[in-house]
Every structure is written in structure tokens, then in C-alpha cells.
Amino acid sequence: MEKTLRETIKELIRKHLKTKKGQVFGQCLTAVGWVGGTLPELYEKDGMVELSMADVAGGGIAVGAALMNSRPIYVIRYQGFNWYNAPMILNYACKSKEIWKRPCPVFIRSIGMEGGIGPVAGSSHHSLYYRMPGIKIVSPMTPGEYKEIYKKFMSEKEVYYVSEHRGAYGNSEEFKNDIDDKKELIIIAISITRFEAEKAKRNLEKKGYKIGIKHVLWLKPFKISPKEVSAIKKSKAGCLILDDDYVDGVANSIGNKLNIKTKKPMYTLGLKDKSAGFSKSTDNLPPQSQDIEKKIINILGEK
């Protein structure tokens, strides 16, 4: 049996603490649940450090630990809490190497989850970090991707914002891009939308559409190959970029870059431009496969 993303993260963290002598910082880590089962059952003596509930200070404490090159992993249980946790990561850790030639490598595990949580903390908030120089942003949804980015973090001296999603923890499969010069439209999918994008692609293909897909692990720097650029240029209708955040951020920004590169239209779908309520009818969820299908049929026309 392949390992799930949950088990993979747990194992990497165990090694990080036990063999690399690193630390994990966060709130309520050692309580029931162990952050969705992604933490090994270890305690402060092993490097699993419980912070107080002072969120803003907590972010700064993680930055101070990083400044000592202790390679801290900082857990933010809901991405929406970044409004309080982000300031010193963004204004200090991200600038430290450039201003003082003192790297401040911190691995931020920021966890998205949505549904029934109203204004509290739902969805992904990677766009909040996106505009700051000196940061790398990734959104791993598979065991292979997570291992790759952890290894890369340990080999560099950079600040990593790792946009996780609880919905992916049970996943044990890897994704594959499907891009060639014969696609009518290419989906560029980020975070949890990658699962629904695959579903939408399959359904649309059954109806005769030729849909490509690019799975995005690296949000910043965003990577695109010449082959992918060529496929977009030759497509009929450009790209549909999907995100688990509001589109006025990473999605529109990537869209703008690709539009300049390919001269093709870039459509985006993410959270709606409204506040989420707690009830089902007032919630604000990332695009589901039927939303994606509808949007694409709208762009390409009925078949």
C-alpha cells in the first residue's frame, strides 16, 4: 500500500526532529488529533514545541528560531490565522538574507480547510504571502511532492510557505500533467482544486472536449516549460486557472504572466468575491467539478 500524504508528512517530521535535531513550533500540537494526524507523538524534549496562544508573537518566535538556523517547522493550523501569524515572517524572515546576509529559513506548514467555518479561517491564503520578495510558495497535494519540497527546503536557506490542505491528507496518488499542442483549453490547477479539476477534465473529455491540465506545485517562483507555453499558444481558448484562494492574488497574477507570454485569454476561478457564512447556503467553497465544467463549456461552447 502506498503511503498517504498524512503518513508522509508525519514521517518526515519524525526524521526532522529525531535525526536532524530540528523543531516544530505551533499551538496545541500535542493535543488530541496531532494536527490531522500529521505529527508524530513527540513532545518538547524531542523538539515539538508548544507555543502560547499569542499568534503574532508565535510567528516571531519561529522567525527567531530560524535566524539561529535551527530549521524550524512552524504549524499554522488554519491558513486564515495568517492574518496574525504572518507579520514577522513576511517583514523579517523574508528580508533578513537580503538586508543583513543572515538567512532565516523557516518552513511554514499552513493548512487550508473549508466548509462550515464562516469567517473564521477557511480556504487557502497563499496570496497573502505572494507579493513579498524573499519567499518561496508551494502547495504539495501528494506524498511525492511533499518529500520533494522538504528536501529542497533542507538544501537551501529560504523561507518556504507550504500551502497544505486537509482534504489532501488521505491522498496517496501522484498527479500527472497532460499537455500537448492539440488541447482546446488547459486547466492550471492549484491546491485542493486539482482533485476536482481532474474530475471535470474526465467528464468533459467524455463529451468530446480536449482538455489539458497542468498541476501547480510551485506558486512562487511559478514554473512553466517551453512545451507548456507552446501548448497554450496553440490552444483554442487559453487557460482556466483554479485556486482555493480568492482569485485577486496568485491566480490572476499567474494569469497575467501567462497572458503576456502566450497572448491567450486567461480565465480564473477561485473563491467567490464574498464573505463565507457558516451555513451551507451561505458558504464560500473552492470550485467544484460541476462549476469548472460549466465554466469551460461556457468558454468553448456546447458540443
Next chain:
Amino acid sequence: MITQKVFLQIFKKASLCRNFEKIAFEQIQKKNIKFPTYLSAGQEFISATVSEMVKTLKIKPLIFGQHRAHSTYLSFGGNINKLIDELLGKKTGCAYGMGGSASIHGKEINMYGHDGHMGTQGPIGVGACFVSRHPTIVFLGDASAEEDYVLGALGWASTKKLPILFVVEDNNLSILTEKKVRRNWEMDAVAKSFNMLGYNIPDDPKVIYKYKKNLFKKPMLLNIRTNRLFWHAGAGQDSDKTFDRYKSLLKKFGEEGKKIDKYYFNKLNGLWKKRLEKQ
């Protein structure tokens, strides 16, 4: 108790800091320094004394300063030429020409840079102290100490029993807003309520020095009342009635004091001149 030898040493350091700021003041006026500059004149006995307390313990602590940190940098032995270059915006400056006056640092003295956001040095210093277990000093202004995240960090430093000293340079001002307008409590009381050692004292070296005995044994906060002689930023004076401890101790040290003062003025003047010629 402070010995006469240490007292004199503290005065010498204060003299170095004061004369540095005196010349920096002129250079701001002459527009050789072209960005906001936060002069620490009037407050120099705090870092001069604390650095001497640490020296006798034979410890090289981690230092987290804030925007008004020239005296901190100089007292702990930061390279003078590099500070001058930094204020002149040169790549050879202590923060490679990026730090200006507010964001200086010095690797050789374990002093970490400040990002100009008040109080960030609180949590960051606590985090660094926690993982390194190395004695750490965090300098804060009386206003920066009010930042919610500083209070959160103080509480956690106490909980973790860190070898850390918080020094509040209490000049009673946040730019020009007095403490009584902003709050009805004192930082030493806050520290005590967090189960730390907390004291509220004047910037008299003889008083400050007494607190050496608990240094880094328990988390401690010293709220040290002091006076900022010049404007918040730039070259100017809000009042000529401000008490000046340097002037008063200069008098006390008599001829020897004058000699020391003159020595540092000439030395620094020479250094500034050389760096300016290299422009």
C-alpha cells in the same frame, strides 16, 4: 557594587556614544546623512552599563536592538567605521548600505538587525534565545514594549525560563506622545505579573549595575528611565531643559572626564572625516 574602574569604563563607553551622536547630528544638518536617523544621545548610559555588566560575566550575548541603536552597537563593540559608512549609505556599512540608521547589525558582536517595526525584536529575540539557549538581550523602547506581540513574547520567555534580559529604554516618549497618554501601567509590573523579575530604575550606572547578580539566571526585565536629548528622528532638540546624565557625570569626573570626552571627540571626528573623504 560597582568599582571605580568599571564606572570609569562605563563613562568612556558613554563618551564614545555621545560623541558619535554629536558628530552624526552635524552630519545630518550638513545633509551628508540623507535618511531618517535616530540619535540615542541622552540614553547612552543604558547600553554602556549593560555591556559592561555582561563583559565581567565573560559572556557574548545575542543582542536584539531596535531603531535607536547606535549606542547599543557601539557599546557592545561594533565597528565604528562600519557604522559611519552605514549612515553614509555605503556598501561597506555594517548593514551593507541597506540598514540606514534604524536597521543596523553587527555579526562580530552577535547583534541582529531590526526591521523597523516596533517590538519585533521581542518575539524574534525570544525565539533565538529559546533554540540557542544562549544568553540574550532584547532592547525595547517604552512604546515598543506596549506592542501586543512583545507582551506575548515576554510571557512565553518567562514560561520557558529563558536566559534573557529585556531592557526597556524608557524615555517616556513614543515620538512625542508621553507615556501617561498611552497607558496607566508600568512594564516592571507587567514583568512581575508574568512571573519574571521586573524592576523600574533610573539610568544611573551605579543603580543599573546592581542588577548584574540575576543576569541570565532568570528571565528579567529592567525598565530604565532615561531621556532622549534630540528629536525622535533627525537633528534637532525638543527642549533644552532635558536632564543630561552625560553632562552631569562629565562634571563629576572633572579633568579626567574632560580629557576622555575630548579624546573621543577627536578620535571620532578623525574617523568621520576619513570616511567622508572616501565618498
